[in-house]
Amino acid sequence: MGLFSKLKNGLTKTRAKLGGQIRSIISSHSKISEELYDELEETLITADVGIDSTLAILETLREKVRKVSTNGDPEIIYDLLTDTIDEVMRPAAEEKPLNLGHTPSVILIVGVNGSGKTTTIAKLTYHFLKQNKKVLLAAADTFRAAATEQIVEWGDRLGVQVIQQGHGADPAAVAFDALQSAKARGFDILIVDTAGRLHNKANLMHELEKIYRAMKKQDPEAPHEVFLVLDGTTGQNALQQAKIFQETSGVTGLVITKLDGTAKGGAVIPICRELGIPLRFIGIGEKMEDLEPFDPSAFARALLASDEDSE
Numbered sequence: 001m002g003l004f005s006k007l008k009n010g011l012t013k014t015r016a017k018l019g020g021q022i023r024s025i026i027s028s029h030s031k032i033s034e035e036l037y038d039e040l041e042e043t044l045i046t047a048d049v050g051i052d053s054t055l056a057i058l059e060t061l062r063e064k065v066r067k068v069s070t071n072g073d074p075e076i077i078y079d080l081l082t083d084t085i086d087e088v089m090r091p092a093a094e095e096k097p098l099n100l101g102h103t104p105s106v107i108l109i110v111g112v113n114g115s116g117k118t119t120t121i122a123k124l125t126y127h128f129l130k131q132n133k134k135v136l137l138a139a140a141d142t143f144r145a146a147a148t149e150q151i152v153e154w155g156d157r158l159g160v161q162v163i164q165q166g167h168g169a170d171p172a173a174v175a176f177d178a179l180q181s182a183k184a185r186g187f188d189i190l191i192v193d194t195a196g197r198l199h200n201k202a203n204l205m206h207e208l209e210k211i212y213r214a215m216k217k218q219d220p221e222a223p224h225e226v227f228l229v230l231d232g233t234t235g236q237n238a239l240q241q242a243k244i245f246q247e248t249s250g251v252t253g254l255v256i257t258k259l260d261g262t263a264k265g266g267a268v269i270p271i272c273r274e275l276g277i278p279l280r281f282i283g284i285g286e287k288m289e290d291l292e293p294f295d296p297s298a299f300a301r302a303l304l305a306s307d308e309d310s311e
């Protein structure tokens with residue numbers, strides 16, 4: 001299945017709310033009017049796009065409509081809106097490849113509990129194994145009893161080793177050990193799982209700082225990438241969460257998960273537009289294959305696609 005079809009399937013619930021609504025608004029008007037713009041505005045806002053991004057989208061859309069010589073036929077809105085959403089998400093479309101040219105390169109995974117960190121690690125591992133990289137995992141979420149088991153289980157399934165010290169161990173010590181081991185044994189990529197307690201900012205910062213310090217003792221440049229995993233089902237809240245992590249943990253990239261299970265996928269738009277952090281991957285299912293590199297153009301088209309649309 002091509003990227004567009006995979007995204008289209010994955011985004012079914014969001015599409016119903018966003019693409020479906022927009023199509024019916026367009027077809028219910030015979031001319032482009034203020035009323036039509038108002039309806040689009042309301043649809044975007046209620047589909048978790050947020051007020052700021054909705055207003056920005058509509059402003060750009062109006063400009064585009066003005067430029068295209070038109071008899072006022074609302075049908076042109078559909079393509080112009082797709083292009084506008086693509087453009088609005090562009091700040092998050094990082095052209096630079098991931099900073100993974102080191103041996104080993106370290107990816108630290110952060111995010112609140114349940115956001116999909118461990119599952120994303122499994123998916124990333126699968127992604128990198130396909131590129132023939134040697135991957136090592138570190139179970140530095142030592143807080144929850146089942147966390148180590150979960151990542152070890154994924155490691156077994158993927159045929160990848162997991163460095164762990166069990167429940168209750170010091171996460172910084174696990175990260176230190178894992179990086180030492182990855183260096184000594186020539187791994188290409190070390191992915192470090194962390195616990196996502198967000199009791200308060202200071203707490204989170206403290207724990208992550210300890211992990212950073214431990215790794216920098218092994219390699220002053222580590223971690224090379226810090227991925228913040230956001231739960232796509234939380235819509236606008238994911239944006240607020242991202243801002244907290246952005247202040248505390250030197251995030252270099254985003255992953256938005258669970259876009260398959262939600263009608264709130266419109267929140268990807270403000271997340272892309274407002275944070276200035278590249279969105280690297282999106283999760284559209286629970287299996288290890290269900291991770292896609294973020295492509296704003298394909299994503300915009302999939303968001304507004306109807307069931308009949310194909311590539």
Ligand SMILES: Nc1nc2c(ncn2[C@@H]2O[C@H](COP(=O)(O)OP(=O)(O)O)[C@@H](O)[C@H]2O)c(=O)[nH]1
Binds near residue numbers: 114290
């Ligand atoms: N539908 C769906 N479920 C996901 C996705 N990513 C993670 N999950 C599920 O979300 C739950 C929490 O994931 P987990 O990786 O344990 O989160 P963590 O606490 O951040 O490590 C699990 O049941 C996962 O299967 C996704 O992209 N789609």
Ligand SMILES: [Mg+2]
Binds near residue numbers: 117
């Ligand atoms: Mg976990």
